[in-house]
Amino acid sequence: MYVPSTYNIDQPIDNSKYVDQSLEKFSNMFGGATSDDGTGAWIGDNKKLVKEKVTIVYSFTENLDKNKINEVVAYAKDLRKEMKQSSISIEVNGRMYFIE
Template identity: 60%
Template sequence: MKKKNGLIGLALLVILVFLTAPVQPSLSAGEGESNGIGASALSGQFHLDHQVKIYVPSTVNGSTPIPKEVHDQYVDQALEKFSGWFGGATAVDGQGAWVDDSQKLIKENVTIVYAFAEKLDKTAINQVVDYAEAMKKELSQSAISLEVDGRMYFIE
């Protein structure tokens, strides 16, 4: 009888612990855990995990301006390609700078074309790199900056 009462008591304790435990909405594997949004209103919403950016330069050799219409043509081309590959794209104007071999600050206007992607596979990355290599050659650049998921690459 003591053993039976002990089991009933244990069962009641387990039920009590279960009933008083805080309820947390379930998240799919890894969703919201690392970015701090957890059980926010975004839980369960469709999202894109990857971001790809290409930096369209406005100068050659650091100081020779590329004609505005040529620059704009490359921005439009990048928007079209990224939209085709990833479903949409955005262009943002900015200013970049670096120090050249003679320790002179070189500044130039740049347009960053970026897209978010649900998945990035080898094929998608290779087409973006191929495009960056073509842009590098066509615009006589020493490198084109390409950013993938927060990591900067210089396509030389």
Template identity: 75%
Template sequence: MYVPSTYNVDQPIDNTPYVNKSLEEFSRMFGGATAIDGTGSWLSDDNQLVKEKVTIVYSYAEDLDKKKINQVVAYTKSLKEEMKQSSVSLEVNGKMYFIE
């Protein structure tokens, strides 16, 4: 999951509390988690490049069943709502999903 560094889409914040909460949730679900800082970018509706700091929180799962996927999606949705984002990116098995 890619934890944004903005609140309400464009207000810069310290995302540390959200990263820590995500590490805790992923560790409970999968037994451990890692966070890596990075920079993400995308094109806005008016074709402008938008760059933002992100923190990627991830876990490895030997058995990723439907129940675990549903838990991760539900948590990602709650984070999206709490941070007032239009979507939050979630990567599963190398495929990117935009949780809206």
């Protein structure tokens, strides 16, 4: 899961509360979790590069089932609403999904 460093799309915030919440959620679900800081980038509507700091929270598991995926998606939707984002990105088996 890519935890944004902005609130309401473009207001910079300290995202440590959301990172800790995500680490705890993933640790409870999968037995552990890791976070790494990164930078996300995309081309905005004005055709210019937009960059944002993100924190990637991830877990490895041998037992990924539909229920756990649904729980991660539900959590991403809750986080998206709480942080007032247009979407939250999650990655499953190397594939990116934008949860709206």
